[in-house]
Amino acid sequence: MAERSFTEEVKKLRLSLGDEFRGEGILAVTKALLQSGVAYVGGYQGAPISHLMDVLGDAQQQGILDELGVHFESSASEAAAAAMLAASVNYPLRGAVAWKSTVGTNVASDALANLASGGVTGGAMVIVGEDYGEGSSIMQERTHAFAMKSQMWLLDPRPNLESIVAMVEHGFAMSEASQTPVMLELRVRACHLHGRFKSKANRRPATTLRDAMEQPVRDTSRIVLPPASFAHEHEKVDQRWPAAVEYIKSHRLNEVFEGDRDKDDIGIILQGGLFNTTNRALEILGLADSFGHSRLPIYVMNVTYPLIDDELVQFCTGKKAVLLIEEGQPDYIEQALNTILRHADINTRIHGKSMLPKAGEYTGEVLQKGIQGFFESEAPHLLPKSSDAANAARATNQKVAQDLAQSVPARPPGFCTGCPERPVFTAMKLIQRDIGDFHVSCDIGCHLFSILPPFNIGNTTMGYGLGAAGGAAFNVKSNQRMVSVMGDGGFWHNGLTSGIGNAVFNENDNVVVIVDNGYAAATGGQDILSSLADNPLRSTNNLIAKAVKGVGVKWVKTVNTYDLAKMTRTLRNAMTSTAKGPKVIVARSECMLNKQRREKPIFKSKQQAGQRVVRDRFGVDPETCTGDHSCIRLSGCPSLTIADNPDPLRTDPIAHVDNSCVGCGVCGEIAHAAVLCPSFYKAEVIYNPSRWDKYIDRARAKVIGYLQDRRARQLARYAC
Amino acid sequence: MGGQGGGVLADWILAMGETAGYYVQVTSVPGVAQRTGATIYYLELFPEGAAAQAPVLALMPVPGDVDVVIAAELVEAGRAVQRGIVTPDRTCLIASDHRAYAIAEKSAMGDGRIRSSDIKKAIEAAAKSIVCFDMQTLAETHNTVISATLFGALAGSKALPFSTEQFESAITGTGKSVASNLAAFSAAARLARGETPTLETPSAAAPTPSVIDPDVAELLKRVDHELCTPARQTALAGVRRLLDYQDPAYANRYLDRLMSIQRVDPENDQGARLTDAVARHLALWMSYEDTIRVADIKIRRERFDRCRTDVQAGGNELVYLTEYMHPRVEEVADTLPHRLGSWLLATPWAQTFLQRFILRERKIRTSKVSGFLLLYGISSLQRFRRSTYRFMIEQNRINSWLSRIEALAEQHYDVALEVARCQNLIKGYGDTHARGVGNFTRIMEALDEHPITPQTAAQLANQRIAALADEDGAKLEASLRQVA
Incomplete structure (x- = not known):
């Protein structure tokens, strides 16, 4: 069960011709796929594409995909998703796959290169969620490089739903016209953008997967094997490229926004995805209105690969200078533009990375500065005088920001309230106190938060599922073992082979902790092979421990992570065991976000229906807490916070459990395992107690109340 | 931040805007936010009537271009100002002044909290107008989440051209927890409009008992007659604490010990910083947390x-x-x-x-x-x-600590004061307590090893801070080496 449900929203996918669609970007893209007559869709979750997978999953559950004969699967990895596009090689089937880029594209590139070499018959589209800039969780790279190296067309539409939807539809047609797979690049904010567009009717695929399976077609010239592979390279440049250029030109996929006629000696060239931010920067500088009418012409590349030489030459002819707005590095487009203009013998000055930062996201503020610099150097007379009031305001703001530099603490991400992964790292921290520090090779997933406070555990991370592989070199005799961490998502993605199989084959004696929380939790709680929930459309309940044993691991222990004492003991055994080969600990407990999402409504309805239900919660006694906060340093739970010390003689804040506590019990376990303090208590709150509950409670209250009264009288004697 | 209902708030504004005939664009960068970081939702509203064609709306805020910033916590309001999106010529800042402490503040071994007043002062200077009160507590009293009170504060601020009814129908339209959300909304709107005074938590003063035990009365008399004015309040709290902890005799012993310090306190009656500090730390030390104390607290x-x-x-x-x-x-x-x-x-x-x-x-x-x-x-x-x-161990420790203070008081007042404050290092239970005692002892030994100079007091203060800076004692060792 995914984190966010689109059960209601997916109904919009049934809108037909002329209806206005209002909703989120990824939903609009899904609608565009259905309008394009797509036959199959696959992909792998990861921000900002996770919601696209969730939308498709919910649409499948609602029967919307079945109605149209569209097949959807949650691929095992991006490589699996990319390979799925093979269905479009021999058959006129339109297919789309989606993932987070560039990380997903890295994983997929073997299949993509094969696909792009042989070419396609049916339209093949890769939707990449470009996780670049603010909020990104990955290395900052460009998908552009992949498009160039394998020759796939790269679409980068203006970020409004109308343009995005149109570009999906064109993408398929262009893919078919040029027998080349295309990539649709969506930036993070475009994926999550709420907007509107006029919808069309959905189309059933003309040819179905079933047709293809029953009437198979074979064409060895499409397979990457000599001599065909040599022919493919020529085909790419001699046939497919010109066909794509022709399609882009004839359908005017790139747009020119005319400026004031007399200001035509300068212009802006930009990637479509940056249009809105650029227009706002121009608007603030007094050079454009809110509808995209600017004082100078703008050439919008909704297709950023291939470039259309003729259009660029035409746009630059007669201009003394252009500003090229190209986000990220290397500056592939700027290099290409220089070559194109040189070949055409045009001397227009090209400002690009000379005016704008070489690296980093092009935010509104960055673009405003860059564009201002461009005007100051090329057309200062066009630049309206900046207002004194605005300048003064900015100055005030900057001064305040400086004052705040000291007082605003960072808020690094951490494990959620009640997260089952927390005790895994508490155990590591406790063991390190005894046996000394050890090297920890991390993976991608929520568990990577271990590298941040308060745990500060972990040395490297080499990619999804590669936690164990990242520790492969440390396979020599040593007095200290190393520990690798792997998430269940990463395990099924590739870790089973790259990490576990690799360790077995190479007789690695180190320790691998597989964090099994039942979902691909970091990407939004999607089900995976080892999920324990029943999923009507997928096969779940395939245990990790079984798979690990299957590839030859002898030492496998499955531990409930909330049992901190056992977790610590097992980890210590693994670190010291004389057994040969990898020691694999499957640290298992359900992701608390998912668990709460499932159980909270049930609890609430039972409570309201008058049934007996028990809620656990933890607390700290303020009188016994001395304000050292060891518990927080070993936990970091959001619900474990601090509060003013009620004691008039003490000033340090005390630990305090707030109302978000879900009663996982880890703080109590920590107090036990680390021998911290007696301040933690668990409270079991019984709602709608039974008659027996009430009876026994009254009996207990009699004894306890009597003694409490006695103690109260003693205390009252000395009250003052 | 995660769990605060930022998405719900954005959806309310979206629904309100679209119903009122606006182009509304919402974007956000979620992801790790739900795991305790912060998300920014960014909305642009453009009147449909004013446009023959669809406007080009931006996907992220630009400094100087933002009308309203809503921050669901005080530090996040500070961060919004740091990002430059709150400017005094334009922005109405709506901020809840409650605190959700950052991990660095929470995990400090002493008090690691930043001063809220610093941030409040700064954000007031940065905004054109500001609505700032504790919207979290207000939401909790109405059994809902902060998104409802933030929405109310937005309505009350009058920063957007929508009526209260339009706001309310956005809440009603979602059909979820409507009653509690509307109540929280209205309360926040009234506060933002200044129609109701800000919330104040009543301070619960302990009632004075009608009959006072004669031994206790004697103690109170001692505090009144013997203690210098500046230390009297603290000493009274100390006496109360020790009565609660043991009995009048023990509290009497506390006063005896305290008087031995007051007698040598040269600042006696003009601040009496030393007497006051000892009154505090002696009471805490004498009421050390043993098993008996913990059990006693737990059963009450x-x-x-x-x-x-x-x-x-x-x-x-x-x-x-x-x-x-x-x-x-x-x-x-x-x-x-x-x-x-x-x-x-x-x-x-x-x-x-x-x-x-x-x-x-x-x-x-x-x-x-x-x-x-x-x-x-x-x-x-x-x-x-x-x-x-x-008891024996602690009394010995206390006695040697007190005699050290007594010996230093006249010649080296500030050093004596720092020694008194070092009691704060000893806290907690088990290993934590052992570590505290160890640090305290290390600092006292170091004090014995070197002649007292004008820098000694400052060095002691540094060592005390260093001892609370990390668990493995590295900072303290470094600080001690500086003296050597």
Whole structure:
């Protein structure tokens, strides 16, 4: 069960011709796929594409995909998703796959290169969620490089739903016209953008997967094997490229926004995805209105690969200078533009990375500065005088920001309230106190938060599922073992082979902790092979421990992570065991976000229906807490916070459990395992107690109340 | 931040705008936000009537271009200002001034909290107008989340051209928790418009008992007559604490000890910083947390009641408490008569026996009779406390600490003051306590090793801060080396 449900929203996918669609970007893209007559869709979750997978999953559950004969699967990895596009090689089937880029594209590139070499018959589209800039969780790279190296067309539409939807539809047609797979690049904010567009009717695929399976077609010239592979390279440049250029030109996929006629000696060239931010920067500088009418012409590349030489030459002819707005590095487009203009013998000055930062996201503020610099150097007379009031305001703001530099603490991400992964790292921290520090090779997933406070555990991370592989070199005799961490998502993605199989084959004696929380939790709680929930459309309940044993691991222990004492003991055994080969600990407990999402409504309805239900919660006694906060340093739970010390003689804040506590019990376990303090208590709150509950409670209250009264009288004697 | 309903708030504004005939664009960068970081939702609203064509709306805020910033926590308001999106020529800032502490603030070994007043002052200077009060508590009193009170504050600020009815129908339209959200919304809107005074939490002063025990009356008289004015309040709190901890005789001993310091305090009656500091730290030290004290606190009726309130149990619910305790040999020895305690700590076989059969992690169910009786029994050992091993140890430590202060007071006032404050290093239980005692001892030994200079007091203060900077003592060692 995914984190966010689109059960209601997916109904919009049934809108037909002329209806206005209002909703989120990824939903609009899904609608565009259905309008394009797509036959199959696959992909792998990861921000900002996770919601696209969730939308498709919910649409499948609602029967919307079945109605149209569209097949959807949650691929095992991006490589699996990319390979799925093979269905479009021999058959006129339109297919789309989606993932987070560039990380997903890295994983997929073997299949993509094969696909792009042989070419396609049916339209093949890769939707990449470009996780670049603010909020990104990955290395900052460009998908552009992949498009160039394998020759796939790269679409980068203006970020409004109308343009995005149109570009999906064109993408398929262009893919078919040029027998080349295309990539649709969506930036993070475009994926999550709420907007509107006029919808069309959905189309059933003309040819179905079933047709293809029953009437198979074979064409060895499409397979990457000599001599065909040599022919493919020529085909790419001699046939497919010109066909794509022709399609882009004839359908005017790139747009020119005319400026004031007399200001035509300068212009802006930009990637479509940056249009809105650029227009706002121009608007603030007094050079454009809110509808995209600017004082100078703008050439919008909704297709950023291939470039259309003729259009660029035409746009630059007669201009003394252009500003090229190209986000990220290397500056592939700027290099290409220089070559194109040189070949055409045009001397227009090209400002690009000379005016704008070489690296980093092009935010509104960055673009405003860059564009201002461009005007100051090329057309200062066009630049309206900046207002004194605005300048003064900015100055005030900057001064305040400086004052705040000291007082605003960072808020690094951490494990959620009640997260089952927390005790895994508490155990590591406790063991390190005894046996000394050890090297920890991390993976991608929520568990990577271990590298941040308060745990500060972990040395490297080499990619999804590669936690164990990242520790492969440390396979020599040593007095200290190393520990690798792997998430269940990463395990099924590739870790089973790259990490576990690799360790077995190479007789690695180190320790691998597989964090099994039942979902691909970091990407939004999607089900995976080892999920324990029943999923009507997928096969779940395939245990990790079984798979690990299957590839030859002898030492496998499955531990409930909330049992901190056992977790610590097992980890210590693994670190010291004389057994040969990898020691694999499957640290298992359900992701608390998912668990709460499932159980909270049930609890609430039972409570309201008058049934007996028990809620656990933890607390700290303020009188016994001395304000050292060891518990927080070993936990970091959001619900474990601090509060003013009620004691008039003490000033340090005390630990305090707030109302978000879900009663996982880890703080109590920590107090036990680390021998911290007696301040933690668990409270079991019984709602709608039974008659027996009430009876026994009254009996207990009699004894306890009597003694409490006695103690109260003693205390009252000395009250003052 | 995660769980605050930022998405819900954005959806309300979206629904309100679209119903009123606006182009509304919403974007956000979610992801790790739900795991405790912060998300920014960015909305642009453009009147449809004013446009023949669709406007080009931006996907992210630009400094100087933002009309309203809504921050669901004080530090996040500060961060919004730092990002430059709050400007004094344009922006109405709506901020809840409650705090959700960052991990660095929470995990400090002492008080690591930043000063809220610094941020409040700064954000007031940065915005054109500001609505700032505790919207979190207000939401909680209405049994809902902060998104509802933020939405109310937005309505009350009049920063957007929509009526209260339009706001309310956005809440009604979602059909979820409508009643509680509307109530929280209205309360926040009234506060933002200045129609109701800001919330103030009543301070609960303990009632003065009608009859005062003669021994206690004697103590109070001593505080009034003997203690210098500046230290009187603290000394009174100290006396109360020790009465609660032991008995009037013990509190009397506290006053005796305190007077020995006051007699040598040259600032006597003009601040008496030393006497006041010792009054505080001596009371804390004399009421050290032993097993008896912990058991005594755990069994009290007020504590049971407070737990009920803390976990938000209503009148019909039953609450059962379980304590997480982990007694070690040391805690047993602490509570034994001092000879027996010393013997135990020097006798490995007895320790092994205890560890094997008695001492382990214990979950004690205080709300059940057996668990309660166990703790009640331990708390009753209070009358024998003076003969325990721990009592002897602590009194020796206290005496040597006091005589050190006494010796320093006249010649090196600031050094004496710092020594007094070093008591704060000793806190917690088990390893934490042992580490504190170790640090305290290290600092005192270092003090003995070097002649006192005008820098000594400052060095001591640094060492005290260093001792609370990390757990492995690296900072303290570095700080001690500087002196050497």
